[in-house]
Amino acid sequence: MVARPVPADWLALRRQADHRARESAVELLDLLTHRLQPGDADELVVVDVGAGTGSNQEWLAPRLPGRQRWLLVDHDEELLAVDSTVEATADVTTERAVATVDDLHTLVPRGRHVLVACAALLDLLSTGELEALADVVAPADAEGVTALLSLTVTGEVDLYPAHPSDAPLADAFDAHQRREDRPGPDAATVMADALRRRGAQVEVRATDWVLGAEDGELLRRYLDDRAAVAVEHDPDLEPLAHEWRAERERQLTAGVLTVRVGHLDLLSLPTTTTTTATATATAAAEPAQTGP
Numbered sequence: 001m002v003a004r005p006v007p008a009d010w011l012a013l014r015r016q017a018d019h020r021a022r023e024s025a026v027e028l029l030d031l032l033t034h035r036l037q038p039g040d041a042d043e044l045v046v047v048d049v050g051a052g053t054g055s056n057q058e059w060l061a062p063r064l065p066g067r068q069r070w071l072l073v074d075h076d077e078e079l080l081a082v083d084s085t086v087e088a089t090a091d092v093t094t095e096r097a098v099a100t101v102d103d104l105h106t107l108v109p110r111g112r113h114v115l116v117a118c119a120a121l122l123d124l125l126s127t128g129e130l131e132a133l134a135d136v137v138a139p140a141d142a143e144g145v146t147a148l149l150s151l152t153v154t155g156e157v158d159l160y161p162a163h164p165s166d167a168p169l170a171d172a173f174d175a176h177q178r179r180e181d182r183p184g185p186d187a188a189t190v191m192a193d194a195l196r197r198r199g200a201q202v203e204v205r206a207t208d209w210v211l212g213a214e215d216g217e218l219l220r221r222y223l224d225d226r227a228a229v230a231v232e233h234d235p236d237l238e239p240l241a242h243e244w245r246a247e248r249e250r251q252l253t254a255g256v257l258t259v260r261v262g263h264l265d266l267l268s269l270p271t272t273t274t275t276t277a278t279a280t281a282t283a284a285a286e287p288a289q290t291g292p
């Protein structure tokens with residue numbers, strides 16, 4: 001499947017809104033930390049899939065306990081090469097691997113002190129890739145690992161004030177997200193089902209973006225991209241999308257537009273527990289490429 005590159009400037013624009021949204025699901029971290037229970041001597045291995053320019057690590061690393069060894073995984077070498085905002089310390093070290101979701105079985109170690117993480121990834125994946133990720137997190141033949149899969153879009157987008165063209169543009173946008181066997185806006189549900197089928201305990205919390213006048217730059221880009229994707233899916237929508245975008249711009253400038261973009265965070269906990277397994281029980285294979 002051909003994946004579109006994700007622009008680095010889009011990741012920079014959305015970073016603050018992502019971090020703000022995740023505060024509403026911060027209780028998942030209590031459950032996660034309780035499960036991981038790292039002792040002083042233990043190192044937590046975090047594999048961040050679709051890491052991009054490192055936003056997930058920036059938010060999550062300070063909220064996780066103890067020593068951490070991060071592996072940032074992405075199929076886009078250029079995004080991975082962007083300098084990390086997370087300082088390397090004795091407690092937090094970072095490696096990088098140019099690899100895909102399908103390579104994860106060779107990159108994720110087994111053990112109690114292992115966390116698979118991602119942010120804003122699931123809605124981009126095909127059904128096969130979601131199943132591959134579920135197999136790594138909750139394998140049939142071994143104890144699973146903990147996973148925190150964040151910020152998956154749900155397709156629920158509420159614009160206020162409403163506009164008659166919101167619905168046809170949303171339908172076209174969502175249909176585009178569902179192209180080539182991607183569940184798109186159903187990805188969080190598909191993933192939760194896949195993990196539960198494999199015996200994992202899954203907790204789900206809303207992590208919606210709530211954007212207003214103070215998020216002008218992000219909102220402008222979000223609306224531009226939404227209109228462009230809808231028109232790409234159905235070129236007949238061009239005049240309607242143009243008029244809609246102009247009206248939304250007037251509202252943005254007047255400071256009267258608010259947008260809620262639905263997202264979900266999933267925490268997956270293995271149901272069987274052992275007290276002796278460690279992150280290094282099975283060593284991770286060497287990353288395909290390591291960086292600073």
Ligand SMILES: C[S@@+](CC[C@H](N)C(=O)[O-])C[C@H]1O[C@@H](n2cnc3c(N)ncnc32)[C@H](O)[C@@H]1O
Nearest residue numbers: 006011050051052055074075076100101119120
């Ligand atoms: C929307 S971006 C999110 C990036 C980052 N997690 C963040 O929160 O800013 C999705 C990322 O997933 C990567 N990606 C998409 N499909 C992938 C796949 N199948 N395997 C590995 N990385 C993938 C993209 O290159 C991109 O960096």
